[in-house]
Amino acid sequence: MNNQFYMKMAAENIRKNWKMYLPFIISCISTIMMTYIIRALSTNSGLSQIPGGDNLQTILFMGYIVLMIFSAVFLFYMHSFLMKNRKREFGVYNILGMDKKHIMKMFTFEIFYVAVLSMVIGLIAGTIFNKVCILLIRYMMNASVSLGFEFSLPSVGWTLGLFTIIFILILLVTIYQIRLANPIELLKSGNVGEKEPKTKVFLSVIGFALIGVGYYLALTIQSPIQGIQLAFLAVLAVMIGTYLLFTTGSIAILKMLKANKNYYYQSNHFIPVSGMIYRMKKNAVGLSNITILSVCVIVLFSIAGSIFITSDSTAKTQYPGNFISQVSLSDDMSDTGEEIKSEMSELIDRTGYETNTSVVDYSSHAYLTIPVFETSGGFEVTRDVFFIQGNQRPSSLFLTDQENYNQFSGDNVSLDENEVYIHGVNETYNENTLTLMGQQFSVSEMSDMEEFSIGSETESEIGDIYYIIVPDMEILRQLEQQQQEILEDYSQSTIIFTQVDLGNEVSAEEEIEFGERMELNMENAGMDIVNIDTEVEAVGQMQALRSGVLFVTLNLATLLLLMTVLIIYYKQTSEAYDDKERFSIMQKVGLDRSEIKKAIKSQILIVFFLPLIVTGLHILAFSLLMKKAMVLVMLNQVDLFPIAIICAFLIFTITYVVIYRITARVYYNIVK
Known part of the structure; x- marks a missing residue:
């Protein structure tokens, strides 16, 4: 041939x-x-x-x-x-x-x-x-x-x-x-044919236990970024638990239905239950795959939808000026940062002249960031904060002295010796005293304290944020030195934060040029630069992150949705060819078409909507964890994510019902 x-x-x-x-x-x-x-x-x-x-x-x-x-x-x-x-x-x-x-x-x-x-x-x-x-x-x-x-x-x-x-x-x-x-x-x-599988009670219990552990971790993990190992463990436990429940738990449930004579000995129950018991071992893997893929599809579409509706102003709120810089103070504890502030003022004026850019306003202030665990009556500084375990929730302290705060905010704060003002972004600090690295202060709460850092809205979703004003720069440098002794390589220095407002009429190209020349001048001045950024570049990077994540998630979601639909289609078609001869024999021995149709409908409903129900439970359990993780690309607009999840689940459910109606018709036509 x-x-x-x-x-x-x-x-x-x-x-x-x-x-x-x-x-x-x-x-x-x-x-x-x-x-x-x-x-x-x-x-x-x-x-x-x-x-x-x-x-x-x-x-x-x-x-x-x-x-x-x-x-x-x-x-x-x-x-x-x-x-x-x-x-x-x-x-x-x-x-x-x-x-x-x-x-x-x-x-x-x-x-x-x-x-x-x-x-x-x-x-x-x-x-x-x-x-x-x-x-x-x-x-x-x-x-x-x-x-x-x-x-x-x-x-x-x-x-x-x-x-x-x-x-x-x-x-x-x-x-x-x-x-x-x-x-x-x-x-x-x-x-x-398939042999009747045995009821494996032990594996069924393990399946329920694993899903319970996964749900518990998903609901109690405080920071999915720092507790990423636990988040991965939660996902893995639920996936394994889902497979075990479908392969062993479903068989146990079907055998319980078979043992119930009043339920089992009805034509529309007898046929699907008996048939599914014998083939459930094969069915279970497919149902588990459908469930896990459905969860992935809904989560990915939720991420894509919430990113798309997040406004561009989200990233801009994190940058108070067109240009920002962070410079570390020297190791000399007597350094108050006034010399750096004065030098920064001269560099800003010079850079504006060199780039022919109009500088509307600028300001500089000092602050110190310390990662801590909140304790009764204060905060604990420990290296363990970088190795989160269990349900530990880290906090971040942003500290400055009253002189820097007054310059920054325009207020006239006046503190007594060993007194601090404190303001919690997420939680109110209710103690009258504060103990920090062996030092004790009396506390006054300020509900309207100005924020003197960038990125607080993002960080507040990951851990608690507290702003603290101490009496003078000497105490701030002492706290810096103490945390350096405890945290060693993980410690941070006191920062001089500078922001520059170039005005709305400045173009993106002019803003970038100003930032590049400013960085060069700061390097020539020998400053210890921690970070330099412009609003244009920062917003562009955030938009790039969002756009990239959006397109990758959309493509993966579409691919997984297509996989889910086709698995269901092929599974139903395969099941129909397997059942065709069985139903033909039953019809020859007296079962009419209406009874066959009822039996088919009962079987398809069980096979179809059990994964959808389990998918809904998984989504409900993991929605809080996903909301916390979405802070990386949505910043302070994470409240939109639950809405996106609900919309994605409803749309997926409608799609699922349409698939059910199509494949049910295909199944019946093949069997008929």
């Missing part, structure tokens, strides 16, 4: 099995399109010129690596469903005289057709939607809209190379399976 025969036969096989092949082809097209878009965005020359564009493309490239792995796993998983339902067909070919070499040759052409069709359509769709994504990113980053059209040839090459390798690996794995298969086993593959 020549190659033309195999080519025609392969095309005919795809046509006859289009119900099975179409979802797989859609999967291939979608993954190729998404992978090309992310790769093209990560190398787009226009995006790299936007402030923060370099960071955006770094995030997108990391997302491209993740997407490559997900794409390969996804396509292998989908193809395994496709091949499962064609084993009997290959057995028939073998019995009719086609040896394994001929079957492998025919299947090679099938994969070739699918690969070529998917790559052509996927790259065309990717090229079109890539432009839409570029426009959306430019809109999110407040950049001018480019009307040009860029075709990324290197991205096409990378995408074609990646998916060529994936299709070749799929082909090789399938050929290996065909070579090992026995023709008789292939013919009987659809008729192999």
Whole structure:
């Protein structure tokens, strides 16, 4: 037989099995399109010129690596469903005289057709939607809209190379399976039944316990950033617990239903319960996968939605001026920072003159940050604050002296000796005294204290924030020295924080030029620079982070949603072919179509909506933890995240119901 025969036969096989092949082809097209878009965005020359564009493309490239792995796993998983339902067909070919070499040759052409069709359509769709994504990113980053059209040839090459390798690996794995298969086993593959599984009470209890532990950790972890190990443990415990519950707990529940004679001996209960008991071991893994994928889809869409609706003013609130700098004081404890303030004033005026930029206002003040644990009557300074365990919640102290505070705020604070003013952002400090590293102070609460640091809104979501005013600079430097002795390499110095307001009429280019020249002048002056930033660059970096996370999460969410839908479709189709003969026998012995339809509906409802219920419980348990983690990209607008979760869950539920109605109809038509 020549190659033309195999080519025609392969095309005919795809046509006859289009119900099975179409979802797989859609999967291939979608993954190729998404992978090309992310790769093209990560190398787009226009995006790299936007402030923060370099960071955006770094995030997108990391997302491209993740997407490559997900794409390969996804396509292998989908193809395994496709091949499962064609084993009997290959057995028939073998019995009719086609040896394994001929079957492998025919299947090679099938994969070739699918690969070529998917790559052509996927790259065309990717090229079109890539432009839409570029426009959306430019809109999110407040950049001018480019009307040009860029075709990324290197991205096409990378995408074609990646998916060529994936299709070749799929082909090789399938050929290996065909070579090992026995023709008789292939013919009987659809008729192999499952043994009734045993009830494993111990594993069921472990499953419930693991989910309980995961829920407890998710609800009690105070800082997901510092307690990332516990957050990972919580996710892992819930995932393992979900698999155990579906594989062992579901069987235990079904056997309990079987033991209930009043419930079990009804036609619409007897058939689905008895059938599911025998196949639940196989069903359980699929149901667990659907549940975990559903959770991932909802969380990812929630993240994408909440990032998209977060206003750009969020990042700007973290920067009180167009230019900010942080300079460490010297190790000399007598250094009050006045010399640095005076020098900074001269440098600001000089830099404004050199760059021809109008300086509207500027100010400098000293402050010290100390990470602590809150205790009864004060705060404890310990290295353990950097190694969070259990439910420990760290706090941050921002300290300054009354002279610096008065200069910064314009107030006229007057403190007695050993008296401090304190203001808690999250919690009110209710003690009359404060003990800190062996020093004791009397406390007065200030409810309207001005904040004298940047980033407090972000940090307050991770841990408690307290602003403290001490009587003089000498006490502030003493506290600095004491915390350096305790924290050693983890300690911080007293900082002179300077902010410069250049006015609203200053362009982004002028602001960046001022910042670069100011940094050069400060370096020439020999200052110990901790940080220098401009509002334009900071906001650009935050927008880049948000845009990058948005596009990566959207692509992953879409890919996982597609995987969820196709797993359900293939699972229902596979179940229908397995059940077809069983229901046919029952119909011959007297079961009418209405009773069969009731039994099918009962079985599908159990299989379909059990994962959705468990998904809802998982989302509810982890929503608080996710809200805390979202502070990294949403800053002080994390209150929007619960709304995004609710919307994502409702939309997913509607989608899920639509999938149920479609697959239920497919299932019934096959069985009928």
